[in-house]
Amino acid sequence: MPARPRRNRAGPAVRALLRETTLSPDHLILPLFVHAAAEAQPISAMPGCFRLGLAGIVAAAREAFALGVAGVALFPALDSALKTSDGAESLNPDGLLQQTVRALKAALPDLLVITDVALDPYSCDGHDGVVVDGIIDNERTLPILAAMAVAQAQAGADMVAPSDMMDGRVSAIRSALDAAGFTGVGICSYCVKYASAFYGPFRTALDSAPRFGDKKTYQMDPANVREALREVALDEAEGADWLMVKPGLPYLDVIRAVRAATALPIAAYHVSGEYAMLKAAGERGWIDYNGCLLESLLCLRRAGADMIFTYGAVDAARLLRKS
Ligand code: PBG
Numbered sequence: 001m002p003a004r005p006r007r008n009r010a011g012p013a014v015r016a017l018l019r020e021t022t023l024s025p026d027h028l029i030l031p032l033f034v035h036a037a038a039e040a041q042p043i044s045a046m047p048g049c050f051r052l053g054l055a056g057i058v059a060a061a062r063e064a065f066a067l068g069v070a071g072v073a074l075f076p077a078l079d080s081a082l083k084t085s086d087g088a089e090s091l092n093p094d095g096l097l098q099q100t101v102r103a104l105k106a107a108l109p110d111l112l113v114i115t116d117v118a119l120d121p122y123s124c125d126g127h128d129g130v131v132v133d134g135i136i137d138n139e140r141t142l143p144i145l146a147a148m149a150v151a152q153a154q155a156g157a158d159m160v161a162p163s164d165m166m167d168g169r170v171s172a173i174r175s176a177l178d179a180a181g182f183t184g185v186g187i188c189s190y191c192v193k194y195a196s197a198f199y200g201p202f203r204t205a206l207d208s209a210p211r212f213g214d215k216k217t218y219q220m221d222p223a224n225v226r227e228a229l230r231e232v233a234l235d236e237a238e239g240a241d242w243l244m245v246k247p248g249l250p251y252l253d254v255i256r257a258v259r260a261a262t263a264l265p266i267a268a269y270h271v272s273g274e275y276a277m278l279k280a281a282g283e284r285g286w287i288d289y290n291g292c293l294l295e296s297l298l299c300l301r302r303a304g305a306d307m308i309f310t311y312g313a314v315d316a317a318r319l320l321r322k323s
Pocket of ligand 1: 116118128163202270272
């Protein structure tokens with residue numbers, strides 16, 4: 001008797017019954033870029049994404065929340081005059097990011113607000129840590145990251161998300177948050193973050209590309225997966241609440257390996273370059289953007305991601321509502 005696996009795909013009901021992986025807006029986090037100007041400014045390498053003013057951010061978050069998107073991840077695009085080597089503006093209680101968090105939590109208290117902890121948006125060197133004599137100085141960076149996380153928690157952030165890849169930052173941030181009374185503020189650690197060429201469009205959005213060198217002394221080598229398990233063990237021990245793998249689709253094997261190594265929730269970041277490729281090919285009529293977006297996100301879930309940070313969160317949420 002020949003095997004007939006097609007019987008299990010014969011119609012929509014049986015396919016729905018046997019589907020192993022789900023994707024819903026609950027699984028999605030929308031990254032947003034805030035700037036000081038009131039007008040929205042399109043980001044050329046990320047069609048459909050904008051640098052938004054305060055009111056624009058609240059409107060975008062409201063739209064996402066109404067569609068069921070779980071949360072937003074905020075990134076500030078700063079005026080270059082505010083960038084310094086120690087990123088001091090990141091600690092300003094009335095700085096752009098802190099103001100945005102307050103406005104969002106006032107307008108949408110149930111929306112999860114996640115803030116980025118790293119120096120690069122605030123750094124005149126475009127690096128995630130403090131540069132001393134051309135070297136990214138781990139120990140000088142840690143207290144700044146810790147203070148930045150506390151400033152964001154004071155503004156009302158639900159989760160802080162260190163994306164800097166300095167050693168020991170999760171425990172430095174956890175201790176500082178606890179000492180300041182923010183035991184309820186979680187840490188989404190960008191735990192397994194690779195030195196990736198797929199971040200290009202994001203760096204144009206924030207004008208945050210490294211002014212010299214690259215990020216290979218702190219972000220991971222794309223060739224490595226055992227090293228990811230070492231980062232996982234450290235961030236777990238240091239008190240991370242969620243672990244992120246970044247980028248997304250080229251690293252499905254890494255997500256799978258991390259899934260097997262931890263009981264913590266895993267976030268995948270479907271990064272700017274991945275989004276830009278889908279948009280660009282879609283605009284040319286070479287691929288179906290909607291179909292490829294949903295498939296990409298579903299595959300990240302299948303690999304083991306609990307949640308996905310994606311610039312396509314609103315598009316996907318809309319499509320999922322219809323389907
Ligand atoms: C930097 C940071 C980057 C991204 C998120 N936080 C870029 C980088 O490391 O240079 C990239 C996100 C994306 O490409 O969508 N702290």
